[in-house]
Amino acid sequence: MVLKSPLPIEPETPGHICPLDQACSYLQDAGKELNLDPGVLAILSHPRKVVTVSIPVKLDNGQIQVLTGHRVQHSDILGPYKGGIRYHPAVTLGEVSALAMLMTWKCALLGIPYGGAKGGIAINPQSYSVGELERITRRYISELIKDIGPSVDIPAPDMGTSAREMAWMMDTYSVNVGHAVPGIVTGKPLSIGGSLGREKATGRGVMIIVREALAERGKPLTGARVVIQGFGNVGHAAAELLHQLGAKIIAVSTGAGGIFATNGLDIPALTAYRAKNHRSVVGFPQAVAISNVDLLTLPCDVLIPAALENQITRENVNQVQAEIVAEAANGPVTLAANQSLEARGVTVLPDILTNAGGVVVSYLEWVQGLSYVFWDEERVNHEMEKLMLQAYHQVIQQSKSRQISLRLAAYTLGVGRVAQALADRGLYP
């Protein structure tokens, strides 16, 4: 049996990589390694609930536009559905479904009591005014009001969303139910119960996993040559923290293009430049321009794709020269490219481990909110690092004992825990 996307969601076109097919393929590999019942795999390949809503919005010029939003709830076997909300033109139901499944394995791998979900709207947020974005966000959450809740489904930021959108979501939900419900979202501003450390948490987690992987190879972080695709919430924080530890960030990019400096970029200066340059890094002095395509194939110790999925593919994988590929984005390496990198002995640090720092601190934010006790940043970072290191060592151990790749090791741990919980709850015979 070949596990395929259970949803009739995307036309198969030549060269099109169906994200849900890919996610199902990794699930199938994990199921085979764990000798899981095909019925269990069938349950785990289906999202529990798929919600698609229309979002009518009045634009600033008076016109009405109707957008489409999705929320896919993959699994709540281990706890409330959990996952981000993405605003990006490439959002599709298939993408959101695949990302929801990844969230289930990520939370299980990290040992946090959540299931997996993801949401999204296919818009370019930069094409809308702040007022329009607020109206879109509020209407989207109003449409989802019966499907989410602080112990049901807890959204968070993802590409194109941030603490600002989380605050609008929290307010919309609270107004609808008649009282303040800070626990409805994570990644929210500190003023309404956000956590110190959440903003940089995903990048910090990436830094921790890269640091450990370099140490495992006997390589110092100081002087390591690092390339980062994407300079947003995740890519920027990873760059800043790795730079502080002495790594040389030799190239970074945003959607508008990249920059390269053979001796390493001055990240604080670049941060200030980007803030004045509409989020773009292009034109930064003491660096040369490089395309996003060429950036991925630069010789380096660590390549960190921190933007979209399907960036390292069958087409460009043979040109990738990094020794370590750290998946800060969700799904940046395709199935075929992953097989090729593994065959060449390139260490691929899988997304469900590498970028888990964000959801871990989301969990810590939720715990602080539920207990009405808020921690200092040092404690948040310490608790996050403990969980990240625990998962990292479990993945390494699983990989060594079963002689499997780090990705399969991470998947067997995540999928295995959900399958075990499914059995313990008696949800399958």
Ligand SMILES: NC(=O)c1ccc[n+]([C@@H]2O[C@H](COP(=O)([O-])OP(=O)(O)OC[C@H]3O[C@@H](n4cnc5c(N)ncnc54)[C@H](OP(=O)(O)O)[C@@H]3O)[C@@H](O)[C@H]2O)c1
């Ligand atoms: N935020 C989280 O807590 C979190 C946690 C775990 C995983 N992730 C994953 O990390 C990835 C990035 O998320 P984010 O939160 O950092 O998003 P973000 O803040 O919106 O930043 C995305 C960055 O990627 C750039 N980008 C977009 N398209 C690109 C392209 N084709 N080539 C190069 N760069 C491109 C963007 O540039 P422009 O500004 O020009 O568009 C921006 O710099 C996503 O896969 C997300 O699912 C996020």
Ligand SMILES: N[C@@H](CCC(=O)O)C(=O)O
């Ligand atoms: N969107 C992030 C964070 C999810 C969360 O904090 O719930 C992810 O992919 O892991």
